[in-house]
């Protein structure tokens with residue numbers, strides 16, 4: 001069995017959690033077969049190779065540091081050709097989805113999408129993929145080299161967060177044919193909070209009933225030093241901005257505590273929050289799917305529970 005190549009992701013000079021989640025898994029898989037765990041870094045991120053101590057070696061490509069789907073895909077293709085890894089891991093992220101298909105198509109490799117589980121299987125790998133927004137898991141066995149798109153939050157980042165001094169190897173790559181150029185990074189709406197970094201989230205769903213009642217969630221969030229997040233139904237209703245939306249078409253969050261107020265727990269919502277360490281759900285419907293992932297469930301009216309919590313906190 002060969003090596004495992006992890007395509008790192010970075011933003012504003014920092015490696016993203018998905019990088020460490022994939023590195024930890026790659027190290028485990030490679031360790032079981034005697035292969036190496038390789039990390040591919042782009043541009044100036046080579047200077048932060050010491051943060052990738054979980055890798056046996058770092059392959060540095062001299063592309064521009066800023067994300068460019070064309071030059072990054074060309075670099076990943078060159079790295080796969082040079083190192084012939086048995087498995088290439090990319091994040092199931094905007095970047096990973098840009099890269100996986102062109103690389104795999106060019107090299108004639110299979111791509112396995114939405115992976116939330118990977119294990120060694122014979123001379124290949126077995127993948128568990130989430131389908132239909134998490135309603136169904138599909139197991140795919142692949143013998144021979146493959147590219148896998150890894151869902152964020154599937155593996156613990158801690159397992160890949162080891163500093164060290166992995167060997168760094170420069171790999172010369174072509175920059176692509178220059179049709180795509182990086183122009184600027186457009187940040188999310190200014191002055192709003194980044195809910196992906198929040199330790200505690202009070203999330204509201206359609207069950208809150210009206211825009212005016214969002215204030216109750218804001219009061220609770222203030223008392224808990226938390227931030228307010230929401231389901232898509234709340235964004236669609238215009239009660240909160242898109243930057244607060246959790247889920248498939250919103251943001252993936254991993255807070256220590258996630259309090260779901262009047263959220264039913266549709267698969268598209270669960271996809272964005274089920275990795276929270278502690279989930280507390282409050283819903284009047286005892287059969288709401290949110291209770292399937294909640295660590296603590298309160299089958300009651302959210303207004304009554306919130307008022308009581310506020311009284312206790314005060």
Ligand SMILES: Cc1cc2nc3c(=O)[nH]c(=O)nc-3n(C[C@H](O)[C@H](O)[C@H](O)COP(=O)(O)OP(=O)(O)OC[C@H]3O[C@@H](n4cnc5c(N)ncnc54)[C@H](O)[C@@H]3O)c2cc1C
Nearest residue numbers: 205206207231232247248249250262264268269283284302
């Ligand atoms: C392609 C696609 C992408 C999507 N992406 C996302 C996404 O990113 N994020 C997302 O959230 N959704 C997403 N959705 C929508 C998703 O399918 C659901 O429609 C949405 O999550 C429902 O939001 P909700 O739980 O707030 O509302 P509802 O499903 O209407 O649930 C409201 C809940 O509130 C409860 N309730 C009502 N009153 C009270 C009360 N007084 N006290 C306590 N509980 C009460 C009800 O019992 C109910 O369970 C997506 C859908 C599609 C098709």
